[in-house]
Amino acid sequence: MNRHRLDPLLRPKSVAVVGASKRADSIGEWVLKNLSIGGYKGHVYPVNPRHSNIQGHPCYKSLSELPEVPELVVFGVGDHRLEAALDEAISAGIPAAVIQSTLALDDDADPPLKERLRQKIVAAGMLVCGANGMGYYNVRDHVWTCGFDSAAHDAPGNVALISHSGSGMSGIIDCEERLQINLAVSTGNELSTTMDEYLDFALELPETRVVGLFIETARNPAGFRAALKKAAQRRIPVVALKLGRSEESAQLAVSHSGAMAGDDATYEALFDRYGVQRASDQDELTTMLIMFAALHPVGAGGLVSLHDSGGERALLVDLAADAKVPLTRLSESTVKKLEEVLDPELPAVNPLDAWSRGGPDASSQMARSLTLMMQDRAAALGAVVHDRAPFGKIYPSYLTYMQRARAESGKPVALVSATQGSGCDEAVVTSTRAGFPVLDGVSQFLKGANALFAYRDFLLRAQSEWMVPDEAVVTSWRSRLRTGETLGEHAALQMLSDFGVQTSSPKEAADEDTVLEAAQQCAYPVVLKSARPGLLHKSDQGGVIVGIIDADQLRQMYALMRGRLGDDVLVSKVVDTGVEMFLGLKRDPQFGPVVLLGFGGVLAETIDDLQFALPPFDAEHARRCIDRMKLRPLLDGVRGAPAVDVDAFCTMAEQFSVMAHALRDVVTEIDVNPVIVNEGGAVAVDALLVGRDRRQEQRAET
Numbered sequence: 001m002n003r004h005r006l007d008p009l010l011r012p013k014s015v016a017v018v019g020a021s022k023r024a025d026s027i028g029e030w031v032l033k034n035l036s037i038g039g040y041k042g043h044v045y046p047v048n049p050r051h052s053n054i055q056g057h058p059c060y061k062s063l064s065e066l067p068e069v070p071e072l073v074v075f076g077v078g079d080h081r082l083e084a085a086l087d088e089a090i091s092a093g094i095p096a097a098v099i100q101s102t103l104a105l106d107d108d109a110d111p112p113l114k115e116r117l118r119q120k121i122v123a124a125g126m127l128v129c130g131a132n133g134m135g136y137y138n139v140r141d142h143v144w145t146c147g148f149d150s151a152a153h154d155a156p157g158n159v160a161l162i163s164h165s166g167s168g169m170s171g172i173i174d175c176e177e178r179l180q181i182n183l184a185v186s187t188g189n190e191l192s193t194t195m196d197e198y199l200d201f202a203l204e205l206p207e208t209r210v211v212g213l214f215i216e217t218a219r220n221p222a223g224f225r226a227a228l229k230k231a232a233q234r235r236i237p238v239v240a241l242k243l244g245r246s247e248e249s250a251q252l253a254v255s256h257s258g259a260m261a262g263d264d265a266t267y268e269a270l271f272d273r274y275g276v277q278r279a280s281d282q283d284e285l286t287t288m289l290i291m292f293a294a295l296h297p298v299g300a301g302g303l304v305s306l307h308d309s310g311g312e313r314a315l316l317v318d319l320a321a322d323a324k325v326p327l328t329r330l331s332e333s334t335v336k337k338l339e340e341v342l343d344p345e346l347p348a349v350n351p352l353d354a355w356s357r358g359g360p361d362a363s364s365q366m367a368r369s370l371t372l373m374m375q376d377r378a379a380a381l382g383a384v385v386h387d388r389a390p391f392g393k394i395y396p397s398y399l400t401y402m403q404r405a406r407a408e409s410g411k412p413v414a415l416v417s418a419t420q421g422s423g424c425d426e427a428v429v430t431s432t433r434a435g436f437p438v439l440d441g442v443s444q445f446l447k448g449a450n451a452l453f454a455y456r457d458f459l460l461r462a463q464s465e466w467m468v469p470d471e472a473v474v475t476s477w478r479s480r481l482r483t484g485e486t487l488g489e490h491a492a493l494q495m496l497s498d499f500g501v502q503t504s505s506p507k508e509a510a511d512e513d514t515v516l517e518a519a520q521q522c523a524y525p526v527v528l529k530s531a532r533p534g535l536l537h538k539s540d541q542g543g544v545i546v547g548i549i550d551a552d553q554l555r556q557m558y559a560l561m562r563g564r565l566g567d568d569v570l571v572s573k574v575v576d577t578g579v580e581m582f583l584g585l586k587r588d589p590q591f592g593p594v595v596l597l598g599f600g601g602v603l604a605e606t607i608d609d610l611q612f613a614l615p616p617f618d619a620e621h622a623r624r625c626i627d628r629m630k631l632r633p634l635l636d637g638v639r640g641a642p643a644v645d646v647d648a649f650c651t652m653a654e655q656f657s658v659m660a661h662a663l664r665d666v667v668t669e670i671d672v673n674p675v676i677v678n679e680g681g682a683v684a685v686d687a688l689l690v691g692r693d694r695r696q697e698q699r700a701e702t
Helices: 027-037 079-092 113-124 166-173 195-204 221-233 247-257 264-274 282-295 310-323 332-341 362-374 396-409 426-433 442-460 471-481 489-498 512-522 551-565 602-606 619-627 632-636 646-662 695-701
Strands: 014-018 043-047 072-075 096-099 127-130 136-138 159-163 181-186 210-215 238-242 302-307 379-386 413-417 438-440 507-509 526-530 544-548 569-573 579-588 592-599 611-613 667-678 681-684 687-691
Touching: 014 027, 027 043, 072 079, 079 096, 079 113, 127 181, 159 166, 159 195, 159 282, 166 181, 166 210, 166 282, 181 195, 195 210, 195 221, 210 282, 221 264, 238 264, 238 282, 264 592, 264 611, 282 413, 282 438, 282 442, 302 310, 302 362, 310 379, 310 442, 332 362, 362 379, 362 396, 379 396, 379 442, 396 413, 396 426, 413 442, 426 438, 438 442, 471 489, 471 687, 489 646, 489 667, 489 687, 507 512, 512 526, 512 551, 512 569, 526 551, 544 551, 551 569, 579 646, 592 619, 592 646, 611 619, 619 632, 619 646, 646 667, 646 681
Parallel strands: 014 043, 014 072, 072 096, 096 127, 159 181, 159 210, 210 238, 302 379, 379 413, 413 438
Antiparallel strands: 136 181, 507 569, 526 544, 526 569, 579 592, 579 667, 592 611, 667 681, 667 687
16 A cells, blocks of 8 residues: 555654553543553553553653654643643654643643644644544554544554544444444644645545545545545545534634534535535434445435334335435336235335234244345335334344345345344444444435445546636636626626627617617617616616516616616617526635535515526536426426426536636625526526735735
């Protein structure tokens, strides 16, 4: 395996523990213990001037007395002593460190300790895990640097967990034996080494089957995006528990991690782009990690499930609908085979209640039924949904069902407890680690199944290329927008047209003669709009007059508008009625331009039905965004209205996204509202653009 940039931090050849201690339950004691428990094979050097030997290791008075320069130093000293200890480590040339303390001093100076240490660490080019974290467990390479007690972890595992929360890490890996951890990192404040770098390291480990992220924010957005792209390319699923969905949570994330949580909709777009599956809590995160580790990949088709209760079977149907998990419709051939096995009163349908009369052949009947369903061509995943035995035990026959069905169908299968009990059974861990996961709670399982199917579909998407803009057009508009200019309707629509977007092509006019000439070129009926600078919500101000049918009416309407709003106007041909849509661009402080798609006009201001997407993207991606909208049925025609050309709007969205990407550093905001979508296509009829002044930044760069 090639050497990774983080090897001195996560795979060190030698470790010094500054503040190594004999005091029970101290960080200095537990770091030494965990290095031993984890089976560390390198040299360990305790550093503490008060002791000559700790836990069987010779103890040194200072780092300068060590027989070699260690690759890693783990600090177990208090914050009041940490700065001097770090200075000594940097002076000694140690390349990596783990800091678990909070860096909080009651009588701190300005700048505070955290910032002083950050500056020194960055200047030294030191790799640091922390601060304000719990270290890491590189189970695969037998390096445990956590300063707290932990469960046993056998190497190698197949799950990596990278967490901004120390408790979020330990609460999962120490309480869930079904997970086989390969690498777990509590990144803390990320003084120098950020989550994306740990993710990149995890993706390089040959055993990694899935990575979990407990994330508050991406401190290195470009690196984070690159790491997610790498995971997608390597077909290694990533499951994220992202904090900061609510405004209150985002504010807490600022105080906890020292970084903005970021706009949640942008993260949703980022995850959508790279196939990241999102969990809503730690239970979901854990279940998804177990299922991806044991059941991924799944093939084409849906879920089949076996039950011993008609009521629980019916409940699964409801819950699967809520979770948007597809249930397999069994073929006629499968139904006939099941009817030969089942008691006559049982319907041969999926989900299947295969228990009726019981008896000595009941287990065989159940096992055969599950196998037949999983052999159906439309089945991708199987589940045995049963209650646990008394005291939380697992009946061995349940495991037999799964093993037989997997062997005869070649498809993944799980055992799911209808309810989560308080008991425990070693068979749960053994079976799960053998690839036959035993899970608690139908809803949790269905969330995991939805993630498995969604990731499967992500991998199956055609990786088509998006349009390439004209280089001369890009150069021209970049030159104009770099001054921070704001473009009104005419200029903004002209820019869109230059990038291939169909617009209403309004014509400028400033007196009666040019107004009449413009109308003649457009052909009646026409629309008259005020072009008064800074005029927002033109319709509300009487600045839009639609359906002018001839020159006489145009003269009257222009005179009326001119008297109230000034000479400058726009004239364009009336666009046939249709559904009003919206395209927009906002600049995310972390990830740059983000495209917004939604319903336009009044709906854009009253209905929260937007989708976010990272540019550039193709028309198929736009289609997926549109299909997730609540008002999507409006595009198919309602109350006698015809269906509109959705493909035309998707193509326009692709063109818009390509433009947004090409102008990504010179644009702050774009509104294209409305886009009229009808049977004949899609036309942008109004737009506004706010440029981004790059001149000062560019001077600083040069």
